[in-house]
Amino acid sequence: MNGKSGESLSTVEVEGIYFDGRSSRDRAARLTVQGDQVTVQTSADGVSGGTEARWPLARVSIDPPLPGVRRVLKFPDRTRFETEDDAAIRAIERRARRTRPLSDRMLGGVRQLEGSWGLTFAALGLMGAFVWGFIAFGLPAIARGAAAATPSRVLTTFDRETVDLLDKPPYLGPSKLSAARQAELQRGFRQVVGWAGGAYSYRLLLRDGEPEDDGNGSFGGFSLGANAFALPGGTVVMTDQLVALARSDRELLGVLAHESGHVTHRHGLAGVYQALGLTLLTTVVTGDLVSAGTFAAAAPAALLQRGYSRAAETQADEVAGAFMLEKYRTTRPLRDILARLENKDAKADESSVQSGNRIEDLLQSHPGTANRIEHLRALEQAAK
């Protein structure tokens, strides 16, 4: 005991209680730390005589502190010493710094955070910033990466399954367009996908978006009406109603170019991954996978999902804009048909009730028309 540091020479004495680990009886005790030696002494109390035990400091485990709770020291023989004297235990902790496990030392830091309101609110701010960053940048980037890495075989299967599901009333029926008109549109589609490129099995499905009800009484049936949408593998569906709405084929090619943008940027699949990522985030915030809290968080998650979908729309519009500027030097036809779709939407809104159905959500692909038209106009202006 001839250490020169001073700290190791000083003696720490703490009063507390002692449990021998064999019975539930608490006994008043005194803990002394001198150098690397810990001594626990209890005095005789009428039931049993006094005891004394010595341990090297390195073998004593000091439980991480909790606000308002007694500090606990545990010894290898399952005995324990408890005390309210936090300052003394902290002095012992400082002395044992080198031999304590890293996690215990870090939990000491956590206690510092918890101890002050200022730091707590800083943690709250940090948390908010992190969540925002994760939602705005991290998750979309991860989802894009994961979508790009997904083999195209998976995409083709997804397309087939979805088309099987949709290709019947009340969703879709066979197209009523003439064979010649269909061939004309297919030629236009070849032109678009030839321009868009990418190793996708592109195909255009022309379908009736308001098929006759087959009489199975689909109350509140969901019909697509004038619509076009793309599936991840390259399948694009366009309804007769949309074709009828168009005044020229340029408008329709603009729509098809927009859908090809969804395919080449893998928006459909990225959406699935983003939904999974939001589930993970919800789990972390609420602390479990399937509690009431998780369900309460479903609404904000759905809103965020819509946000991602709008970002995808903007990107697809940019693809369509590039196509139209290259072919026709204007985005006017796409803007026209968007406006007409919007007018039709105004009437259709009341009847088509939005439900949480996955497929129906997938089809909600035309939000914020005024902004989209504005954006397309700006694209044209920038190209001049």
Added chain:
Amino acid sequence: MPDPSFSSMPPERQADALPLTLTKSGPDSQLPALQATPTISAYPMRFTGTAGEFFRLWIVNTALSIVTLGLYLPWARVRTRQYFYGHTWVDGQNFEYTANPVALLRGYLIVAAFFGVYTLATNIQFQGWEWVAGIIAVSFVALYPWLVMKSLRFLAASTTHRGLNFRFHGQAGGAYVAYGVANVAAVISSSLALPWAWFMQRRYQVENAAYGRARATFRGDIGNFYIIGLTALGMVIGAGIVLAVPVITGFALLTSDDPFSGSRDAGFLGAMAGIAVLYLAFLAAYSLAWQYIRGATLKLVLNSTELGGVVRTRATFSPWMLAWIGLSNAAVQVITLGLATPWAAVRRTRYIMEGIQVLAIASLDDFAADVTLNENALGEAATELLDIQLGF
């Protein structure tokens, strides 16, 4: 602390107060073996946690969990439990939760991996996804009772009081009866057997619990569980009837072309708003009924539990008050976007703890330790992450 107010207990409880004196055993007994009137000491439980303190702990936990992408979750869970255990006192001594977060993390990762694969399979529907999702779902259902048993074992082994560990002696067989057979019977009988299932599950939990070497016994009667179930059912039916009256009246007013209702559209909108309010009111009544069941069962179990023949718990809190606390907590949590969660947890725990007394005819010093086993954390991880209600 002698307690003369023993007579305030329900009468049926007084009847079995006597056997307490006879079953006292153990070499270190301080009492003469067959004393006619043992001194009964009542130790009220105390909860000293505060909302402000726990709020800070909770915020820091949440922030660290998010920043570490969930890896801190086990530490957060352990710390939260430690806070609540550490602030729960009986006779001047508190409880301690001693689970190892690293063991929990391992369990969390396994459960999360299976859940992730299942979610991926049902969302992306890759080749053969039906098999993957099906196998995971079936094995979860098949393993459910076993997971509950593992979870109870882990929970007991991780709880310390006065330097002694709790222990859970339940075996898989009992778990498959209480959580497998009983739950299936409850479903098949369209909930007629549900109170029986509650009874079986509580009995399994209590009868297999031990503090040190002292085993717990369950004196609950199955009839009381049916009374709880019927009370809740009656409440839901009553709420349904009360709430149905304005709905029917509203429809009657709406369909009869009233000359003084200015516009039909306004009337329709008003009716829709009314229906939404009534729907919410019914949901509240329904959730109140479940909260009541939870609270009343907890009270019943606490009033039917003995430990080692020398200690008994007594609950004096009101299940209706507890149900109200649960409902109002939920409302406040929604309004504050979850920020009131710590306050709500402290409020509920305080109300429960301050309504529990520990009655002892021997000193609480005289319990002896049992061997301590290392329990696997997988079951605990599953019940925590998948929110399986163990009924505490």
